[in-house]
Amino acid sequence: MDRNVCVVAGGMSKWGVRDGSQRDFFQEAAKACYDDNPLMNPKDIDGLLVASAYTERTSYQTHLAPLVAEYAGIKPKNICARVELLCASGSSAVILAFGLIKSGQADVVMVAGGEKLYTPQKWEVFYSELASVDHDWDGGQGLGLPPPAFAMVAKQHMKQFGTKKEHLGVISVKNRRNAAKNPKAQFQTPVTMEEVMSGRMIVPPLTLYDCCPITDGAAALVLATEEKAREMTDKPLVYLLGTGQASVNNMSANMPDWTTWEALKIASAQAYMKSRVNVDEINVAMTHDCFTISEIIEMEDLGFCKKGEGGFFVGDGQNDFGGRIPTNTDGGLLGCGHPFGGTGIRQGIEVMKQLRGDAIQQVPNATFGLTHNLSGFIAAHTVLVYGKEVR
Amino acid sequence: MSTPGISILEGKYMVTMDLFPQQSKEFNQVTPFYEFLREGRFTTTKCKDCGAEPFPPRVMCPECYSSALEWIDWPTVGTVIDVTEESVGVPLGFGKPPLIHALVDLQGKRTFFVRIINCAAGELKSGDQVKLAVFDVDPVPQEVGREVVQIPRVFYAFEPVK
């Protein structure tokens, strides 16, 4: 049995520095997801995968999936478990739901992801990040929060390829402008190139607007067999077509290359091959803009432009509306924020809307879209290809 | 100047809040790495069967899956490729900003992204030499029978060769 898999509903809580608990945000996300498709009966959901990376550290809660099921008002009978891959937890859960549905282990699976990252004292959030890298080797070097690593990536990319600080700024301005039109995004105000260029220094060359924030919030997506999807929605069907996830190293000393992300090249090749969709056919992309430099390298290693040309590609408007590949049309991590487990699901929701044709800022006639996450010390990459048609 | 290994625990030790690895043999099988560090040596495990030198040190070779490993010395002096200085978001326990890191070519063994101590902001640049710097960090109160024994620990960074 090898069945087609569709996305039938998706929604998210308001993201930001939020009042409330992790379980509050999961309820808000479930509610938004149910409201997205009133034809769907949540009682038909037979599986739940919950994506959360910091639930134990910042909410002191393990065994999270049954808790979320209880609060979301669903009673899974085929799978009810949590998935963790830090910043890619959400898209990892989507991949697993895809496999379960495709193979007949489940018919309708909710994937819900989110975090309450802010603790009553903020220092604890930064401190907890030492668990995100190889704790015993990179954590002890103070490499928990990622700005030093991405500053080094940016420095090397600038040195090798002539990428400019202004190229980084183009990404900040674009993604904050998109977020300002997305009521669920953390940041509701656009920023100008002047503000970006004079932003507070974090780790040179990265300034404030080069870095995504720390965020509370959750998101939820429901996937189903094509057969069920036809009964569950009257909106255009959106298919999940193929995925790839690769890891070639974990500790920083084993990174093959700081400016060419080998695992991303592998993951995207797998996703393009399995979806039978060529990179040239992709119309819209949500990529992991944890830092501005990340989105530039992702344009290169996903294959949208040549190696080293990413800065000039984005500087030329090629990953904005009207360009080759509109990217992070909902604001991305830089604009929406980044509650780790929620991000891959937020990306899936935006691609679903773009392919259905009801996005807030619509890419005309989008037929194929992709999402990308990186996680850890640039240690794993995850790529998912969605489409309006099956190949 | 940054200060290595400042205690933030104020007498209330919690393993889940610890910046540094557990180093006693009861909690770690690469204890020799830390014992060698005390002697100023930077070591890893080499596979006796295939010759691979994985880092971090292992109990199994990730290339040929052999368990026949031996400890070998690696260089303790490397060359700076580039430097970053973190002024915002430095985790507690890593001193006052900036927290300095450098990408260091350890004589072709690996390219390490490591903390630099005993170094002023703006002092280090590409091409400079840095050397291993070992310092004491908080001991771990560990139960041994009915007693609680303080297990001393060390960790490492690099510092400019002056």
Ligand SMILES: [Zn+2]
């Ligand atoms: Zn071997």
